[in-house]
Amino acid sequence: MKRILNGLPRHKGACLGIAFLGVLALAACFAGLLVDPLAQDLASALEGPSAEHWFGTDELGRDILARVIYGARTSLLTAAGAVAIAAALGIPIGLIAGYFGGWRDTVLMRFVDVLLALPGILFAMALIAVLGRSQATALVAVGLTGIPGFARVTRAETLALRTREFVLAVEAFGGSSTYSIFRTVLPNAWSPILVQTVVLAAVAILLEAALAFLGVGIPPPTPSWGEMLRTGKTYLYDSPSYAVLPGLVLTLTILSLDAIGRALASILRESEGLHDAPLAEAGAP
Amino acid sequence: MRKKLLRTSCLLAAVLVGAASPRPSQAQALKGGTLRVALLTDIVNYDPQQFSSVNFPLIKNLYDSVIEYTPEGKAVPSLASAWTIAPDATSVTLTLRPEPTFQSGAKLTAEAVAASLKKAADPKLGKNLYATMSFVKGWDVVDPHTIRLNFTAPAPERQITDLLQFISVIDPAGIDTVETKPAGIGPYQLAERVVGQRIRLTANPGYWRNGEPLSKEAQFTIFSEDAAATAALESGATDMIYGGTARSAVRLKNAGYSLIQGPGQLVQVFRINATRGPFRNEKFRQAFNYLMDRANILRLGYNGLGEPVALPWAAASPAFDASYTTKYALNLDKAKQLLSESGLSAAEMSNWKLLTNSGDEPSVVISQLVQSTLAKVGIKIELEMRSGSDLVDAMLSGKFDATFGGVGNVQKFPSRLTTNSIYRTTNNPVLGNPNPFPAYVAAIDRVNSTFGPGADVKGAYDNLNQVLVTSAFGIPTNTYDVALLVGAKNVAGFTKDIDNLLVLRTVGFKP
Numbered sequence: 001m002k003r004i005l006n007g008l009p010r011h012k013g014a015c016l017g018i019a020f021l022g023v024l025a026l027a028a029c030f031a032g033l034l035v036d037p038l039a040q041d042l043a044s045a046l047e048g049p050s051a052e053h054w055f056g057t058d059e060l061g062r063d064i065l066a067r068v069i070y071g072a073r074t075s076l077l078t079a080a081g082a083v084a085i086a087a088a089l090g091i092p093i094g095l096i097a098g099y100f101g102g103w104r105d106t107v108l109m110r111f112v113d114v115l116l117a118l119p120g121i122l123f124a125m126a127l128i129a130v131l132g133r134s135q136a137t138a139l140v141a142v143g144l145t146g147i148p149g150f151a152r153v154t155r156a157e158t159l160a161l162r163t164r165e166f167v168l169a170v171e172a173f174g175g176s177s178t179y180s181i182f183r184t185v186l187p188n189a190w191s192p193i194l195v196q197t198v199v200l201a202a203v204a205i206l207l208e209a210a211l212a213f214l215g216v217g218i219p220p221p222t223p224s225w226g227e228m229l230r231t232g233k234t235y236l237y238d239s240p241s242y243a244v245l246p247g248l249v250l251t252l253t254i255l256s257l258d259a260i261g262r263a264l265a266s267i268l269r270e271s272e273g274l275h276d277a278p279l280a281e282a283g284a285p
Numbered sequence: 286m287r288k289k290l291l292r293t294s295c296l297l298a299a300v301l302v303g304a305a306s307p308r309p310s311q312a313q314a315l316k317g318g319t320l321r322v323a324l325l326t327d328i329v330n331y332d333p334q335q336f337s338s339v340n341f342p343l344i345k346n347l348y349d350s351v352i353e354y355t356p357e358g359k360a361v362p363s364l365a366s367a368w369t370i371a372p373d374a375t376s377v378t379l380t381l382r383p384e385p386t387f388q389s390g391a392k393l394t395a396e397a398v399a400a401s402l403k404k405a406a407d408p409k410l411g412k413n414l415y416a417t418m419s420f421v422k423g424w425d426v427v428d429p430h431t432i433r434l435n436f437t438a439p440a441p442e443r444q445i446t447d448l449l450q451f452i453s454v455i456d457p458a459g460i461d462t463v464e465t466k467p468a469g470i471g472p473y474q475l476a477e478r479v480v481g482q483r484i485r486l487t488a489n490p491g492y493w494r495n496g497e498p499l500s501k502e503a504q505f506t507i508f509s510e511d512a513a514a515t516a517a518l519e520s521g522a523t524d525m526i527y528g529g530t531a532r533s534a535v536r537l538k539n540a541g542y543s544l545i546q547g548p549g550q551l552v553q554v555f556r557i558n559a560t561r562g563p564f565r566n567e568k569f570r571q572a573f574n575y576l577m578d579r580a581n582i583l584r585l586g587y588n589g590l591g592e593p594v595a596l597p598w599a600a601a602s603p604a605f606d607a608s609y610t611t612k613y614a615l616n617l618d619k620a621k622q623l624l625s626e627s628g629l630s631a632a633e634m635s636n637w638k639l640l641t642n643s644g645d646e647p648s649v650v651i652s653q654l655v656q657s658t659l660a661k662v663g664i665k666i667e668l669e670m671r672s673g674s675d676l677v678d679a680m681l682s683g684k685f686d687a688t689f690g691g692v693g694n695v696q697k698f699p700s701r702l703t704t705n706s707i708y709r710t711t712n713n714p715v716l717g718n719p720n721p722f723p724a725y726v727a728a729i730d731r732v733n734s735t736f737g738p739g740a741d742v743k744g745a746y747d748n749l750n751q752v753l754v755t756s757a758f759g760i761p762t763n764t765y766d767v768a769l770l771v772g773a774k775n776v777a778g779f780t781k782d783i784d785n786l787l788v789l790r791t792v793g794f795k796p
Binding site for chain 1: 650
């Protein structure tokens with residue numbers, strides 16, 4: 001953690017991303033005190049940005065900024081839940097497959113390959129078709145599509161650590177496999193897992209928005225960025241800001257997470273003595 | 286009374302013989318060409334008895350009906366040059382034109398009409414026409430160009446002409462394969478179809494109406510997005526959009542394009558499953574008469590194209606009564622009073638979901654509007670979002686608490702309302718069998734058995750209207766246009782069909 005905190009100031013994009021996400025998270029947490037995303041003012045439907053409504057109003061006269069803020073709550077909660085599910089299932093799979101190898105590795109990784117072969121959005125849509133539209137379903141659907149990422153990253157790191165002296169030493173002193181996995185391997189495998197967490201959070205937000213955009217996300221009137229994009233697209237002629245502003249917030253959120261993820265990867269590589277190759281060298285013949 | 290009816294029918298038919306179609310006067314000044322039509326949805330099949338709105342673009346272009354209605358609802362000849370209702374109103378005799386030729390080259394005969402009637406009377410094959418055939422006992426081919434339809438009981442004139450207008454004649458040689466291969470007698474024939482992409486029609490060389498079709502070819506392109514179809518029209522890549530959204534239609538109209546609004550409106554109805562939860566309570570259901578913000582439903586859902594209504598009739602319906610719209614306007618106090626009289630607890634009143642078509646933009650908007658209105662009187666409900674096909678399944682199997690859905694045939698004889706699932710008097714898929722509203726069934730029977738213009742008929746309609754708002758299993762909110770048509774500035778000659786079907790035979794280009 002200290003390495004990350006020390007390294008972050010050198011990555012200005014990541015700092016801006018953290019600031020943006022911080023403001024967004026705060027607004028989402030205290031949204032209930034600030035605004036009502038469901039209050040309809042039918043006489044003010046589809047108005048552009050104004051002093052009263054900074055982002056304008058939607059087709060039912062609801063404040064778009066209020067819905068964007070509440071939408072952040074939806075997106076961030078979905079991302080957090082999805083990452084938790086993916087990590088809770090994917091990390092143990094990767095640890096077991098990488099540590100034990102053999103038939104366990106074969107069975108688990110083929111299962112992961114099957115999951116990976118399913119297009120994430122189609123898999124999520126199929127699950128929603130079976131379980132129905134709700135935030136919980138979206139969260140589970142997005143989470144399950146994230147399992148392969150965690151499993152593969154964790155397995156790769158475990159394979160590398162499995163033959164290191166400190167792991168072999170624990171075994172030589174009679175440490176159990178469970179002890180070795182969770183007290184020796186896992187604490188040393190956190191770096192790529194942390195990066196994967198940030199990457200998956202961005203993917204989860206995007207996937208949740210995509211599901212809502214396709215009309216299978218969280219049902220209205222619950223605000224969702226994807227749903228706002230979907231509806232806003234319909235009113236693009238009448239009120240361009242309706243789709244553009246929520247889309248901008250979604251883009252900034254994804255960019256922020258991406259910048260943070262890249263910064264983390266860079267910091268962790270540097271701390272391991274590796275350095276990013278300059279672009280010219282990487283592309284040189 | 287019946288003699289008078291007979292005389293009126295014969296006179297009407299005689300006057301209109303020869304006036305083959307209500308052709309617009311400007312048609313003479315138009316020139317032909319290739320009409321390019323933008324659609325938002327592909328057709329389902331070529332069966333004219335499958336009267337789904339997705340099939341509306343082709344039915345009147347591939348087929349002709351026995352008679353037609355003017356936009357004002359007046360019956361005029363088409364394939365039948367005359368029709369005579371028997372003095373006892375238990376039969377109607379059709380005189381068919383000798384000249385119409387099917388696209389296969391076969392001539393129109395009474396046997397061909399009989400074959401179409403046989404299909405219509407078959408519960409498995411008759412599709413949307415089957416219910417309308419319910420009062421037809423049978424038919425007799427009198428001679429090659431005369432056929433008589435016999436009824437189970439004396440039938441009002443409007444009910445008879447509604448049936449005749451609904452019958453599109455299918456070529457007997459192709460009747461078994463009509464879903465996949467058109468077998469029509471209409472102004473155009475199928476030249477090419479690429480499913481999901483385009484349909485091309487060419488003029489039927491043996492078409493019987495002189496000088497029609499004006500344009501010798503029609504190309505339909507299926508656009509998946511309303512915005513894409515609109516852009517195509519504005520860029521000149523297409524000549525008209527059929528079945529676009531009200532919002533685009535209004536915008537294009539304001540930009541100088543022709544918006545053609547026919548008389549074939551639907552009525553949006555808040556359908557209530559009176560066999561479920563709190564909706565078993567009559568007072569609770571009646572409260573919904575006052576809980577519909579009809580003006581805003583119309584404005585936000587349909588861009589104001591339509592009229593608020595509290596009864597399931599369009600303005601052209603003989604049963605239409607505007608006073609109900611005023612009487613049952615949004616009134617939260619009256620609604621609260623009825624809710625209080627229902628004796629239901631707040632939890633019981635909120636124990637249901639509003640089924641919503643996630644793919645239908647107006648449905649999503651108006652469902653959220655109603656959800657918000659209901660919250661003001663303490664009814665807190667959730668929306669249950671379903672895609673179009675799932676929603677139709679739920680609607681037709683009664684697996685819903687309440688939902689919005691359009692009802693058709695609202696500009697015709699009032700008992701035609703019973704062709705809509707929620708309003709069926711028998712075999713009602715939502716309310717069950719027997720119908721739990723005997724007063725409604727009796728009111729429909731009274732409408733069907735009351736003849737002639739006058740106080741008796743009006744009394745029957747008034748009674749039906751009162752029963753509809755009292756039983757309150759369907760709460761109408763507004764009329765709206767099905768299949769809006771927007772034409773480019775250089776296209777004219779549109780014929781308004783009573784059901785808003787697309788009629789291209791009179792359409793051409795301004796010189």
